[in-house]
Amino acid sequence: xxxxxxxxxxxxxxxxxxxxxxxxxxxxxxxLDVFDQPGRxxxxxxxxxxxxxxxxxxxxxxxxxxxxxxxxxxxTARVEPLPDELARQFIGGRGVAAKLLYDELLxxxxxxxxxxxxxxxxxxxxxxxxxxxxxxxxxxxxPLTGGIFRSTxxxxxxxxxxxxxxxxxxxxxxxxxxxxxxxxxxxVEVKDARHLTGMLTHETSAxxxx
Numbered sequence: 001x002x003x004x005x006x007x008x009x010x011x012x013x014x015x016x017x018x019x020x021x022x023x024x025x026x027x028x029x030x031x032l033d034v035f036d037q038p039g040r041x042x043x044x045x046x047x048x049x050x051x052x053x054x055x056x057x058x059x060x061x062x063x064x065x066x067x068x069x070x071x072x073x074x075x076t077a078r079v080e081p082l083p084d085e086l087a088r089q090f091i092g093g094r095g096v097a098a099k100l101l102y103d104e105l106l107x108x109x110x111x112x113x114x115x116x117x118x119x120x121x122x123x124x125x126x127x128x129x130x131x132x133x134x135x136x137x138x139x140x141x142x143p144l145t146g147g148i149f150r151s152t153x154x155x156x157x158x159x160x161x162x163x164x165x166x167x168x169x170x171x172x173x174x175x176x177x178x179x180x181x182x183x184x185x186x187x188v189e190v191k192d193a194r195h196l197t198g199m200l201t202h203e204t205s206a207x208x209x210x
Contacts, residue, residue, distance in 0.1 A: 062124030063087055067100075068166045070181055070188065073114065073173030077188035082167050093121030096168060097139035098148060104170075111143035114174035120161065121169075127162035134159040180208060 067080045082096070090099045097119040109115045118140050125133035136158030142149035161169065164185050171181070178193040196204050 062128070064162055064165050064167050066166045067168045067170060068183070068188065069170045069172070070190065071173040072171060072175040072179055072181070072190055075179075075190040077190070079166075079186075087124075087167075092123040093126075093135075093137045093168075094123075094139075094150065094152075097121040097137055097150065100168065100170065101139055101141065101148060105141060109141060111141040111146065114172075116141050118171040119168060120171070122158045122161050122167055127159040134162075136161065182208075 063082060065082050067082050068077060069080060070077045086096060086099060090096050100119055101117065104117060105115070118138060120136060120138050122136045123133070126136065127134055132154075134156070135152055135154050137150050137152045139148065139150040141147070161167075161183075164183055166183075169183075175190070178197055179190050180193040180196070182189045182191060196207055199207065
């Protein structure tokens with residue numbers, strides 16, 4: 001129950017040694033204290049940094065503590081705090097996104113209406129030293145089933161979202177024309193994308209970067 005404290009037993013085989021080494025690496029990445037057994041010897045302790053408190057409390061380890069909400073209808077964006085209890089009760093990008101979608105959509109919302117939302121979320125291990133853990137998810141209400149839909153992907157996007165300062169991106173509203181979103185840390189812009197219409201994926205990426 002204590003997210004800041006993990007316990008494990010000593011490894012006794014090569015396989016367990018590899019797993020244990022990975023465990024310690026993740027613990028260091030998330031600034032966790034590690035004990036060999038409940039109430040036993042402290043194996044690894046992260047140094048306490050004074051003045052490092054945030055609105056996320058102890059869950060600031062692994063979280064940036066921010067939700068970026070973007071409305072493509074009017075081109076506005078605002079940053080909201082990621083509630084401590086939300087991250088505590090619904091661990092990881094999948095849980096947080098599912099809870100946000102459940103809370104923010106009214107029953108019977110048309111999946112293809114402007115009231116639906118696209119929620120891009122990362123987990124607490126994204127952009128840490130933990131290998132292959134910077135995955136991310138997109139969650140919405142499915143137009144096919146009418147229920148929750150989620151898809152997961154890899155690449156650098158999840159790590160980039162975290163290093164920009166966010167755990168979750170919520171895209172809402174309906175733009176009158178094709179648009180794309182540019183996020184450079186705290187600078188967020190919704191830009192006209194009509195000149196990109198009809199391009200293939202690699203062509204679109206190259207045009208935006210240029």
